[in-house]
Amino acid sequence: MPAIIKQFFYKSHEMTLSDSRFISLNQWLNRYFSYDVTPILISGDASFRRYFRVTSRDTSYIVADSPPTLVPIAPFIALASAYAAAGLTVPKVIASDAEQGFMLLSDLGDTQLLSVLTDANVADYYRRALALLPQVASVVESLDPVTGSTQPLPLYDEAFVRRELGIFTEWLLERHLQLELSDKERSLIAESFDLLVENALAQPKVGMHRDYHSRNLMLKNNELCVIDFQDAVLGPVTYDAVSLLRDCYVRWPQTMVQELMQQHYQQVLELGQIPAQTSFTQYQTWFDLMGLQRHIKAAGIFARLHYRDNKPAYMADIPLTLSYIVDIAGFYPELAQFSAWVQSRVVPAFATKGKNSQQGDKQ
Structure with missing residues (x-):
């Protein structure tokens, strides 16, 4: 989860039905939530990834969309585990799909x-x-x-x-x-x-x-x-x-x-x-x-x-x-x-x- 509030990448527009990855992401999220959630685009970073926030029962999560042919998620998952084991506070990987390039992460907030x-x-x-x-x-x-x-x-x-x-x-x-x-x-x-x-x-x-x-x-x-x-x-x-x-x-x-x-x-x-x-x-x-x-x-x-x-x-x-x-x-x-x-x-x-x-x- 790269920096959440890189201001120059903020976008207020919603994803459209022409965004095939956004559609797939919504379908993937439906496996983990008992009701529909609405991913809100919060930022991109200096790569091909983009990040969304979803809220369910007063708990917020970060959802990562990382095209697998461009930015595989395996290194992030591996290093999140290694850094946590070393005593560092990092985003927790709650769910992931390496084939599609999606991750559901704990939300560390907006304060860089x-x-x-x-x-x-x-x-x-x-x-x-x-x-x-x-x-x-x-x-x-x-x-x-x-x-x-x-x-x-x-x-x-x-x-x-x-x-x-x-x-x-x-x-x-x-x-x-x-x-x-x-x-x-x-x-x-x-x-x-x-x-x-x-x-x-x-x-x-x-x-x-x-x-x-x-x-x-x-x-x-x-x-x-x-x-x-x-x-x-x-x-x-x-x-x-x-x-x-x-x-x-x-x-x-x-x-x-x-x-x-x-x-x-x-x-x-x-x-x-x-x-x-x-x-x-x-x-x-x-x-x-x-x-x-x-x-x-x-x-x-x-x-x-x-x-x-x-x-x-x-x-x-x-x-x-x-x-x-x-x-x-x-x-x-x-x-x-x-x-x-x-x-x-x-x-x-x-x-x-x-x-x-x-x-x-x-x-």
């Missing part, structure tokens, strides 16, 4: 962590969120609901990291901005990406949520609940922490981020998730470059969501990711040229493209 964050409370909430990461890290395998066998999480390996970085070039630089990259520019990008791949592979590996941030943490009865975990992998120890602290959707003061980074460093050190001799300087390099890789990937994914999936709202989040890229890369001499290139070539091109698009809309 992001919606309640203020300058006064963010540090406390983020400390609580960081305190959940040891449980996330402990999940390195899950029980396949189909075969009944235990399967290790997919490995966040070199091919995986490079595939993510390639999204930036393909969808943001080439598809959206239509930049004609010179050989020199392509070489700069390749060399910079090589450094980021090396950084990711050098880190100790733990169970990794892969999208751990304030839109994927819900608050229910003042408890933090974890959602959107179906893409978990085994990967770099800093990944989830930097995903939270350098959120693609909001930017917090660096002094606070630095303090919380120190907390996570002490946490993973005490748990033995990094070698005892690992200095904070080494940890911060891992953290910074991991965040840089994530923001590069995210900028590309936001463009892909617009062009491939007809979800243009994510384009508004690209400027923040670009600012992270410029600032963090600029801290490191080996990436300073890449930082300057993004600042001088990509940022202006994105701004110009946006202005042209707005002018076209007015005509």
Whole structure:
């Protein structure tokens, strides 16, 4: 169950009889409720899934529609069980149909962590969120609901990291901005990406949520609940922490981020998730470059969501990711040229493209 209240995906219209999956979903729900219920569309997420809420006898549920050929539900079911066993509060799978791609889930409410964050409370909430990461890290395998066998999480390996970085070039630089990259520019990008791949592979590996941030943490009865975990992998120890602290959707003061980074460093050190001799300087390099890789990937994914999936709202989040890229890369001499290139070539091109698009809309 991805973030319930991603506002830019709210839709007020009802499903029509031409929606064959909605019809099938209603028929499936009739097996579990003694009277007709009306699924209300509440949100989509950054995938092909969509979510509904149904209410029966004063109890609400979430219904997931996940086309099986595009987004199989088996990983969600397996990881919901594994995360719950690790002590995390996650949606409970009440019923499921893998063949049709439907799930009936417990309802964790509408309160995303992001919606309640203020300058006064963010540090406390983020400390609580960081305190959940040891449980996330402990999940390195899950029980396949189909075969009944235990399967290790997919490995966040070199091919995986490079595939993510390639999204930036393909969808943001080439598809959206239509930049004609010179050989020199392509070489700069390749060399910079090589450094980021090396950084990711050098880190100790733990169970990794892969999208751990304030839109994927819900608050229910003042408890933090974890959602959107179906893409978990085994990967770099800093990944989830930097995903939270350098959120693609909001930017917090660096002094606070630095303090919380120190907390996570002490946490993973005490748990033995990094070698005892690992200095904070080494940890911060891992953290910074991991965040840089994530923001590069995210900028590309936001463009892909617009062009491939007809979800243009994510384009508004690209400027923040670009600012992270410029600032963090600029801290490191080996990436300073890449930082300057993004600042001088990509940022202006994105701004110009946006202005042209707005002018076209007015005509």
